[in-house]
Amino acid sequence: MKHKLLPYLALAAGVLSLTISSFLIRWANAPAPVFAFYRMFIGGLIVTPFAFKSGLGQKVRLSKAMYLPILGGIFTAADLSLWTAGVQKTTIANATLLSNTAPIWVVLALWLVFKQKFTGKFWIGLILAFTGAGIVLGYDIIHRPHFGVGDTMSIVSSMFYAGYYLATQFGRKKLGVAVYIWFVSLAASAALLVISLVMGYPVTGYSLQTYLAFFAAGVIVQGLGYASVAYALGHLPASIVAPTMILQPIASALLAIPIYREFLLPIQWLGIIAVLSGVYLINRSNVTEHKMEVVESSA
Numbered sequence: 001m002k003h004k005l006l007p008y009l010a011l012a013a014g015v016l017s018l019t020i021s022s023f024l025i026r027w028a029n030a031p032a033p034v035f036a037f038y039r040m041f042i043g044g045l046i047v048t049p050f051a052f053k054s055g056l057g058q059k060v061r062l063s064k065a066m067y068l069p070i071l072g073g074i075f076t077a078a079d080l081s082l083w084t085a086g087v088q089k090t091t092i093a094n095a096t097l098l099s100n101t102a103p104i105w106v107v108l109a110l111w112l113v114f115k116q117k118f119t120g121k122f123w124i125g126l127i128l129a130f131t132g133a134g135i136v137l138g139y140d141i142i143h144r145p146h147f148g149v150g151d152t153m154s155i156v157s158s159m160f161y162a163g164y165y166l167a168t169q170f171g172r173k174k175l176g177v178a179v180y181i182w183f184v185s186l187a188a189s190a191a192l193l194v195i196s197l198v199m200g201y202p203v204t205g206y207s208l209q210t211y212l213a214f215f216a217a218g219v220i221v222q223g224l225g226y227a228s229v230a231y232a233l234g235h236l237p238a239s240i241v242a243p244t245m246i247l248q249p250i251a252s253a254l255l256a257i258p259i260y261r262e263f264l265l266p267i268q269w270l271g272i273i274a275v276l277s278g279v280y281l282i283n284r285s286n287v288t289e290h291k292m293e294v295v296e297s298s299a
Helices: 002-019 021-028 032-053 056-062 067-089 092-099 102-112 120-137 139-143 149-171 177-198 208-233 238-244 247-260 266-298
Strands: none
Touching: 002 021, 002 208, 002 238, 002 247, 021 032, 021 067, 021 092, 021 208, 021 247, 032 067, 032 177, 032 208, 056 177, 067 092, 067 149, 067 177, 092 149, 092 247, 102 120, 102 149, 102 238, 120 238, 120 266, 149 177, 149 208, 149 238, 177 208, 208 238, 238 266, 247 266
């Protein structure tokens, strides 16, 4: 029971940790690639001792799956650069919602490319979750039909976010969570540093508040958040983890109430109920699929 519960607890920790990311971006007041670089670099430093304790040296020599975390790191660098810029150019609600459309691309890739089949309960849950999220966070778009640069960046970032999910699901089958996250952090940090330097953004000389935001992003968002999600992806399929992460923008909207005084309307609270119901159906469909697999294997 404990081993079955841990992935879901890790997923919950990941959602809560990643929720504060958009607020840290606003507080940092730094170029998008620079913020993302510090987030990945500090997160990588934190996970380093755990990675070596897990046998990082042996993994480097023996594993043939190194391209998966490196690919995941490149996807992460692109995702964070675009999403961080999106948060700076549009509302937190819009940027977070549009970035978290990643589950759509995950499901489409698994369905079209990897020929994975999903139950009717899964599809109903997915539609319900995104309908609810659209009600909660898309209210501004509906009443202000303006689709700007920040919104476009957020949608494109969701495609790279989906790529990270898929690379991590396959990569975690061959590498432990600490080793995998270390390679992702290394690849993403290198890519983001190059992007920052090429674009002429300074990587030093920021205010104390900005450096504190960098540190919090590295420790809480990257060190705890992404590590928790990576652990969950090692035990749960991406088709379950990705839709569950739609709770992140909902949590961000709720957190914006006391911080930015952005109150939700009654119809938006109904949207939250729809999201929670959709996530529940998605996870229940996973339980059903596992039961079917057990029956088929014992037949």
